[in-house]
Amino acid sequence: MTMFLSNLISGISLGSVYAIIALGYTMVYGIAKMLNFAHGDIIMVGAYICFTCLYSLGLSPAVGVLASVMVCTLLGILIERLAYKPLRQATSLAVLITAIGMSYFLQNLAQMIWGANPKSFQTVIPAGNLSIMGGELKISYVSMVTIAASVVVMVALSLFVGRTKMGRAMRCVSEDKGAAQLMGVNVNLTISVTFAIGSALAAIAGVLMCSAYPTLKPTTGAMPGIKAFTAAVFGGIGSIPGAMLGGILLGVIEILGRAYVSSELGDAFVFAVLILVLLIKPTGLLGKKIHEKV
Amino acid sequence: MKKTTVSKLLQKYLPYVIVIVGFAVCQSMVSAGTMPRTTKSLLIPVCVYIVMAVSLNLTVGISGELSLGHAGFMSIGAFTGIVIAAYVREVFGCSESLQLLISIAAGGVMAGLFGFLIGIPVLRLQGDYLAIVTLAFGEIIRNILNCIYISVDGSALRFSFNQPNLPGKLLFRGPTGATGVTRIATFTAGFILVLFTLFVVLNLVHSRSGRAIMAVRDNKIAAEACGLDVTKYRMMAFVTSAALAGMGGALFGQNYSTLTPANFSFNASILILVYVVLGGIGNITGSIIAATILYVLPEELRAFADYRMLVYAVVLIGVMLLTNNRTIKNFLNSLREKIRGNEEKKGGALHE
Numbered sequence: 001m002t003m004f005l006s007n008l009i010s011g012i013s014l015g016s017v018y019a020i021i022a023l024g025y026t027m028v029y030g031i032a033k034m035l036n037f038a039h040g041d042i043i044m045v046g047a048y049i050c051f052t053c054l055y056s057l058g059l060s061p062a063v064g065v066l067a068s069v070m071v072c073t074l075l076g077i078l079i080e081r082l083a084y085k086p087l088r089q090a091t092s093l094a095v096l097i098t099a100i101g102m103s104y105f106l107q108n109l110a111q112m113i114w115g116a117n118p119k120s121f122q123t124v125i126p127a128g129n130l131s132i133m134g135g136e137l138k139i140s141y142v143s144m145v146t147i148a149a150s151v152v153v154m155v156a157l158s159l160f161v162g163r164t165k166m167g168r169a170m171r172c173v174s175e176d177k178g179a180a181q182l183m184g185v186n187v188n189l190t191i192s193v194t195f196a197i198g199s200a201l202a203a204i205a206g207v208l209m210c211s212a213y214p215t216l217k218p219t220t221g222a223m224p225g226i227k228a229f230t231a232a233v234f235g236g237i238g239s240i241p242g243a244m245l246g247g248i249l250l251g252v253i254e255i256l257g258r259a260y261v262s263s264e265l266g267d268a269f270v271f272a273v274l275i276l277v278l279l280i281k282p283t284g285l286l287g288k289k290i291h292e293k294v
Numbered sequence: 295m296k297k298t299t300v301s302k303l304l305q306k307y308l309p310y311v312i313v314i315v316g317f318a319v320c321q322s323m324v325s326a327g328t329m330p331r332t333t334k335s336l337l338i339p340v341c342v343y344i345v346m347a348v349s350l351n352l353t354v355g356i357s358g359e360l361s362l363g364h365a366g367f368m369s370i371g372a373f374t375g376i377v378i379a380a381y382v383r384e385v386f387g388c389s390e391s392l393q394l395l396i397s398i399a400a401g402g403v404m405a406g407l408f409g410f411l412i413g414i415p416v417l418r419l420q421g422d423y424l425a426i427v428t429l430a431f432g433e434i435i436r437n438i439l440n441c442i443y444i445s446v447d448g449s450a451l452r453f454s455f456n457q458p459n460l461p462g463k464l465l466f467r468g469p470t471g472a473t474g475v476t477r478i479a480t481f482t483a484g485f486i487l488v489l490f491t492l493f494v495v496l497n498l499v500h501s502r503s504g505r506a507i508m509a510v511r512d513n514k515i516a517a518e519a520c521g522l523d524v525t526k527y528r529m530m531a532f533v534t535s536a537a538l539a540g541m542g543g544a545l546f547g548q549n550y551s552t553l554t555p556a557n558f559s560f561n562a563s564i565l566i567l568v569y570v571v572l573g574g575i576g577n578i579t580g581s582i583i584a585a586t587i588l589y590v591l592p593e594e595l596r597a598f599a600d601y602r603m604l605v606y607a608v609v610l611i612g613v614m615l616l617t618n619n620r621t622i623k624n625f626l627n628s629l630r631e632k633i634r635g636n637e638e639k640k641g642g643a644l645h646e
Contacts, residue, residue: 093354097571097614100610101609108604
């Protein structure tokens with residue numbers, strides 16, 4: 001029982017990271033109608049920036065996290081402006097290939113800057129465990145901070161999207177870009193802000209993820225990125241609560257699958273979930289049905 | 295009138311001409327002994343990558359679906375081929391070329407079968423979702439291959455899941471893959487496989503079914519309204535592409551003494567996609583040329599290898615931005631019209 005609870009908590013902790021990444025995916029997909037394949041690699045860049053600040057420059061963890069958030073925000077805006085904006089009218093195939101190219105570009109750039117050898121990322125969160133139930137169940141501080149941080153992020157994002165003027169603009173653009181423009185919404189600015197927020201969240205996710213799984217290499221972000229996309233699809237792409245729910249469920253499924261079925265097939269489980277969801281309920285758990293127009 | 299027929303014929307058979315001339319040049323260099331060893335070792339992989347690029351082009355260019363799991367089919371073909379060749383050798387002891395032929399056919403059938411099974415769920419989706427699910431299947435294939443062990447015991451093939459202790463001679467051992475493979479792949483076999491691939495793909499493209507596939511790509515709803523069985527035609531392209539990839543994989547597998555499932559990661563799929571995009575989506579001749587140049591160049595220029603993937607990434611983005619730039623598109627269109635206009639003036643009433 002304690003074993004199960006402990007697995008469940010590490011699942012929720014991993015799922016929280018997926019959820020934060022998935023939020024970036026789902027927002028960008030909702031507004032720009034594109035699959036930002038490079039989103040996962042922004043996680044990796046965020047983690048490397050934090051790593052550099054802590055080890056090479058000797059700065060404090062707080063400054064490191066702040067720096068990685070800022071760099072990733074700028075990077076997100078830059079990528080959108082340079083690579084995606086010229087392709088707004090292009091076919092989805094062209095946009096997807098560009099995004100894959102961008103993902104490759106970031107990975108190889110990181111490899112040139114920081115080298116291909118894995119770096120061991122020492123956690124920004126104090127190591128240690130909280131023992132409850134008479135010492136039988138141990139919860140690491142990393143898991144607790146990860147879960148707490150994701151709750152804060154989700155609440156803040158929900159308030160931002162639901163209550164502010166920019167949040168309303170985002171909802172408008174995701175519903176109908178043309179109509180939003182006619183109503184005086186600055187569409188380009190809104191898309192830039194979306195990319196900025198998504199990338200900032202990716203930076204936070206990168207630091208949290210590398211605190212829990214402390215190896216950092218140029219391909220670190222690729223797999224979590226794809227899994228987070230799976231989470232976003234699972235929850236219903238375009239839906240913010242859906243991304244949160246999907247992320248946490250996916251993390252739990254992955255950890256429980258690894259623990260109780262087969263440790264080698266953990267990734268296969270995640271992808272099997274994606275395929276099943278797309279076949280049974282293509283709009284995801286909380287997604288809206290979209291009708292195809294002729 | 296003659297001129298147009300000749301140019302038309304040339305256009306139609308251009309891919310074959312390029313491949314045959316390329317083969318003749320390489321083969322004469324090999325027999326004259328003027329080809330360096332390093333270049334010689336590239337001949338078979340180049341053939342395989344041409345097959346991979348042309349077959350992926352069938353899915354991406356002709357059928358209009360972005361498949362990110364092409365290396366998965368290649369790996370199925372490769373490992374099926376290795377196992378079948380070893381089995382045939384152990385049990386029947388037939389000649390090497392027959393082993394190669396049987397293993398390539400088996401690789402193609404197996405990959406085609408998986409292509410069909412995977413195609414059933416995948417082809418119900420479209421666009422980004424389809425791309426991501428093909429990626430997912432590519433990863434699942436690799437994950438499962440990591441758990442499979444195959445051995446030949448007497449005249450029986452034995453399979454197990456996560457159990458390395460099989461009786462008999464182990465042919466395939468999970469994450470370590472296949473080791474001590476007999477290298478029976480030949481350049482001639484590669485050349486024949488390329489010709490076969492071109493024959494299949496070009497004939498499919500120029501057939502009634504090929505036109506239906508392209509109609510589905512251009513407008514699925516209109517094609518459906520015209521009475522085309524959309525799923526059937528999408529499946530036809532997908533399975534053909536998978537089977538050809540499996541055949542390429544089977545040849546590829548028997549060119550190396552060691553091969554692991556990790557050789558067929560997502561990166562391998564992207565590499566093939568780069569060949570297709572750079573050669574021109576939907577352009578078969580382009581795929582052949584791009585695969586050859588892009589495979590040979592980095593291998594020959596080792597110093598450049600560190601930057602290879604970075605350059606590929608930049609080129610991938612650059613090509614997409616340029617081909618989708620409205621000013622450049624308009625310029626190219628007007629240029630094309632000008633050339634066509636001049637031709638018409640020169641040739642007078644050449645229309646047939």
